Amino acid sequence: MMFTLSQIIFLLETLIFLAAVFMHLVHKNSSLISLYRVQSFIVCIFIFGSAIVTSSALLMFVGILIFGVKVIVAPYFFTKLIKAYHVKSTSSTYLNGPTTLLVVAVLTGLAHSHYFQPLTTLVGENPDGLLLSLAAILISIFLLINRKGILSQMVGILSLENAIVSFAFLSELEATPNMQIGIIFDLLVWIIIVYIFAGMIHEKFGTLDSTVMNNLKEE
Amino acid sequence: MTIIIWTIQLALVPILSPLFLGVLRKIKARFQNRVGANIFQPYRNLWKLFHKDEVMSEDASWIFRIAPYLIFTITIILGASIPLFSTWLSNNLLSDFLAVVYLVALSTFFLALAGIDVGSAFGGFGSSREMTLAALTEGGFIFSFLALSFLAHSTNLFFIASAVSVLPLFSFTPIVLVFISFVIIMLCETAHFPFDNPATHLELTMVHEAMILEYSGKRLALIEWAAANKFLIFLALGANMFFPWGLTAQTDAWSVVSALGIFVVKVLILTTFVAILESSIAKFRFFRLYDLLFTAFILSAMAILLIL
Numbered sequence: 321m322m323f324t325l326s327q328i329i330f331l332l333e334t335l336i337f338l339a340a341v342f343m344h345l346v347h348k349n350s351s352l353i354s355l356y357r358v359q360s361f362i363v364c365i366f367i368f369g370s371a372i373v374t375s376s377a378l379l380m381f382v383g384i385l386i387f388g389v390k391v392i393v394a395p396y397f398f399t400k401l402i403k404a405y406h407v408k409s410t411s412s413t414y415l416n417g418p419t420t421l422l423v424v425a426v427l428t429g430l431a432h433s434h435y436f437q438p439l440t441t442l443v444g445e446n447p448d449g450l451l452l453s454l455a456a457i458l459i460s461i462f463l464l465i466n467r468k469g470i471l472s473q474m475v476g477i478l479s480l481e482n483a484i485v486s487f488a489f490l491s492e493l494e495a496t497p498n499m500q501i502g503i504i505f506d507l508l509v510w511i512i513i514v515y516i517f518a519g520m521i522h523e524k525f526g527t528l529d530s531t532v533m534n535n536l537k538e539e
Numbered sequence: 540m541t542i543i544i545w546t547i548q549l550a551l552v553p554i555l556s557p558l559f560l561g562v563l564r565k566i567k568a569r570f571q572n573r574v575g576a577n578i579f580q581p582y583r584n585l586w587k588l589f590h591k592d593e594v595m596s597e598d599a600s601w602i603f604r605i606a607p608y609l610i611f612t613i614t615i616i617l618g619a620s621i622p623l624f625s626t627w628l629s630n631n632l633l634s635d636f637l638a639v640v641y642l643v644a645l646s647t648f649f650l651a652l653a654g655i656d657v658g659s660a661f662g663g664f665g666s667s668r669e670m671t672l673a674a675l676t677e678g679g680f681i682f683s684f685l686a687l688s689f690l691a692h693s694t695n696l697f698f699i700a701s702a703v704s705v706l707p708l709f710s711f712t713p714i715v716l717v718f719i720s721f722v723i724i725m726l727c728e729t730a731h732f733p734f735d736n737p738a739t740h741l742e743l744t745m746v747h748e749a750m751i752l753e754y755s756g757k758r759l760a761l762i763e764w765a766a767a768n769k770f771l772i773f774l775a776l777g778a779n780m781f782f783p784w785g786l787t788a789q790t791d792a793w794s795v796v797s798a799l800g801i802f803v804v805k806v807l808i809l810t811t812f813v814a815i816l817e818s819s820i821a822k823f824r825f826f827r828l829y830d831l832l833f834t835a836f837i838l839s840a841m842a843i844l845l846i847l
Binding site for chain 2: 327328330331334337339341345417418421422423424428429432448452
């Protein structure tokens with residue numbers, strides 16, 4: 321069986337989508353981070369592939385930067401956070417398990433509905449892949465909304481960013497390499513800030529659960 | 540040649556099933572730093588049980604007496620009705636996925652009846668647990684094959700296997716989702732972790748073992764053999780419905796032998812996967828199993844959404 325390039329890209333997009341879905345199913349923060357690492361690694365493959373096709377050394381450099389920040393630095397900080405504040409489990413959600421899955425299924429259906437079909441005109445070869453990346457965007461936003469734990473919400477934001485990058489890649493709306501360097505620098509700064517901010521929240525409230533933060537001011 | 544191939548199809552599941560159970564136990568033992576029993580130990584166990592006398596409760600009715608024969612026969616019929624190594628052995632009556640799902644349900648039903656028949660407390664709670672799980676499993680099981688049948692435009696398992704083998708990679712997103720769902724269903728139906736622990740007789744955890752606690756001798760041998768058959772049937776369904784490469788459409792000896800070899804390798808890989816899974820996860824609390832089964836159902840529903 322011979323696989324074409326667009327089929328391989330579609331398969332990788334499927335893995336990004338599945339990682340976003342499984343982020344809702346896992347109960348351990350370490351599993352959540354592993355899924356984010358897989359997602360980020362696939363995004364790196366997209367960038368490296370694009371760099372090879374366009375023979376761009378700058379894009380290759382961007383790929384290495386993304387690999388460093390998303391696959392190594394971000395998971396490192398999150399793992400440190402888990403160890404420092406003993407937040408191994410992240411099972412608390414606003415909706416229960418079955419309802420969460422129902423919403424995920426509805427979001428997937430919505431991404432494939434006629435409302436978003438016009439988006440497929442952006443891309444000639446891989447329309448299903450584009451709709452999958454759209455589904456991954458919606459599912460990541462839902463992770464952000466549904467989880468009570470701050471760490472899950474952080475991973476949700478980063479998963480959303482990964483899904484947006486894959487959407488841009490598939491719709492051939494990628495930013496210029498210089499712009500991508502700027503974005504990855506922003507991301508690095510964001511990761512450092514949320515790491516420090518999470519530490520401060522834990523110091524103040526003794527937990528990383530966002531539901532206990534009812535009173536942000538001292539009384 | 541056709542008669543020989545049909546004979547192989549009919550006999551393959553009951554002959555090989557204890558072997559794969561032995562392989563599973565061996566791999567699990569190695570994971571626990573034990574040497575473990577020989578992979579042929581399940582055959583010896585069956586031999587031993589077939590030569591033992593039976594003890595039967597005086598309260599046992601005809602259901603208790605007949606259930607092992609019925610359950611074993613159902614697994615033999617199931618084994619002959621699904622694609623094992625060939626795509627041309629299809630029959631319209633029993634190779635339909637609904638027939639397969641409901642034959643599995645029928646064997647579960649009789650096993651549960653046999654469990655409560657003698658009136659022991661263990662049999663009662665085992666049957667109760669089994670039927671609770673079976674009710675939740677059935678939907679996911681049907682939906683997982685329904686997704687494949689939408690892809691193949693047929694409900695016949697042999698046609699589905701042929702159609703899936705020529706699908707482009709673009710069609711594999713729903714198949715991946717359905718496979719994950721099927722694995723969850725398989726673990727539940729075959730009484731493996733995280734649903735059941737086949738190696739324990741603890742009152743708090745056992746499901747399948749509780750129902751067959753009153754059996755002994757030949758009938759116990761048949762029940763154990765039927766359980767091994769069911770495990771191999773599910774492995775074969777997993778290997779041939781989702782990865783249907785290697786099935787032969789030819790009737791010559793070389794094609795059949797190579798297809799049989801590929802079948803054994805695929806099933807061995809799946810057995811190893813189940814053994815690794817069983818060795819790396821703990822048994823779930825009973826009330827957490829609903830979520831897992833609902834996950835299987837939703838994953839299949841998502842796959843159908845993607846296909847439609």
